[in-house]
Amino acid sequence: DDGRLVLTPFLKEDSSVKSKVFDSVELGDFNQALRCLVGAYVMGYDHIDIKSREHISHDVRKAVRTFTDTVIGPEIVDDSLHRLSITDLSDFRKLTFDTSVRRMHLIINAMMESLEIAILKNDLKIAEEVMDRDRELNRLNWLVARQYNKLMKDPMMTETLETTKERGLNLMLISRIQERIGDHIDRIAYNLIELEKPLSKKRAADLMRALKLSHEAYEMSMKSLFNRNMALANNAMDHVNAAVSACDDLTESLAVERGGDTLKFAYMIESTLRIARYSKDISESVINILVDMN
Known part of the structure; x- marks a missing residue:
C-alpha cells in the first residue's frame, strides 16, 4: 500500500521442506523421545528421521507411535529395524x-456445556467425556505453534x-490461552469426579x-475476534x-469449612476464576489485532 516492493528468492518446490535427524540412542527413554519429537514438530520440521546402528529401542518406537497419534499431520512412512521416518502429510x-x-x-464450548450438565446432574460419565476432549485442544495448540514457527521462517507462508x-x-497467543482454558475445564471435571x-x-x-x-x-471475547x-x-x-466477583463470594463461603471435598471444591472455584481471567487475555489480544488492522 505504501509503494514498497518486497523481493523474495525463488524457492524450488521442495526447498521449504525441513528435515531433522535423531540418533535413537540420544533420544533416550519414552518421555525424552516424545518431548524431542513434539519439539521438532512445533519448530516446523516436515520430515523426521530416527536412525540407529543397532535396533531402535522399544521406548523410542512407542514414543513415535504416541507422537503420530497425538499430533495433527505426521505419519510413519518408513519403519525398519534401524530407521523410522515420519513425514507431515497435512495441508x-x-x-x-x-x-x-x-x-x-x-x-x-462443547466441553463447557457438557461440564454444566455433569455438575447439575452429578453425571460422572459426562465429566470423563469432558476430560477426553481436552486432548484435541492440545493437538490443535501444537499445530498453531508449528504454523507460527513456519510463518516466521518462510515469508511465503503468509499467503498459504x-x-x-x-x-x-496474536492468534498463536489466543490458541495457547484456549488450551489453558481447556486444562481448567478438565481440572473442574477431574475434581468433580x-x-x-x-x-x-x-x-x-x-x-x-x-x-x-x-x-x-x-464467548464474548471469541465473538469479538x-x-x-x-x-x-x-x-x-x-x-x-x-x-471474578462470583468466584470471590464462593471462596469466602469456604472460609470456615474443612475436609477433602472442601479443598476439591476450592480447586474448582480457582479454575472457574482462571477461565474468566484467561478470557480477558483473549480480549486484549483481539484488541491488538483490531488496532493493527485499522
Whole structure:
C-alpha cells in the first residue's frame, strides 16, 4: 500500500521442506523421545528421521507411535529395524490459523456445556467425556505453534496461512490461552469426579452461576475476534469482573469449612476464576489485532 516492493528468492518446490535427524540412542527413554519429537514438530520440521546402528529401542518406537497419534499431520512412512521416518502429510491450505482457532472454540464450548450438565446432574460419565476432549485442544495448540514457527521462517507462508506475522502471533497467543482454558475445564471435571460426596444443590447452583459468567466472558471475547468487534472485546473484559466477583463470594463461603471435598471444591472455584481471567487475555489480544488492522 505504501509503494514498497518486497523481493523474495525463488524457492524450488521442495526447498521449504525441513528435515531433522535423531540418533535413537540420544533420544533416550519414552518421555525424552516424545518431548524431542513434539519439539521438532512445533519448530516446523516436515520430515523426521530416527536412525540407529543397532535396533531402535522399544521406548523410542512407542514414543513415535504416541507422537503420530497425538499430533495433527505426521505419519510413519518408513519403519525398519534401524530407521523410522515420519513425514507431515497435512495441508496448511486447509488448516489455517483461523480454522484451528475456530475449531478450538467449538471444542471449548462443547466441553463447557457438557461440564454444566455433569455438575447439575452429578453425571460422572459426562465429566470423563469432558476430560477426553481436552486432548484435541492440545493437538490443535501444537499445530498453531508449528504454523507460527513456519510463518516466521518462510515469508511465503503468509499467503498459504492467510495471515500476517503480526496477526499470526496474536492468534498463536489466543490458541495457547484456549488450551489453558481447556486444562481448567478438565481440572473442574477431574475434581468433580474425585469428590467423596456429590455437590449439594445450592453449591452446584452457585458454582454453575460462576461458570456461566466465565463461559459468557469467553464467548464474548471469541465473538469479538470472529466479528472484528472492538466494542464487544471491551465488554467481555468488563464481564470478567462479574465472574471474578462470583468466584470471590464462593471462596469466602469456604472460609470456615474443612475436609477433602472442601479443598476439591476450592480447586474448582480457582479454575472457574482462571477461565474468566484467561478470557480477558483473549480480549486484549483481539484488541491488538483490531488496532493493527485499522
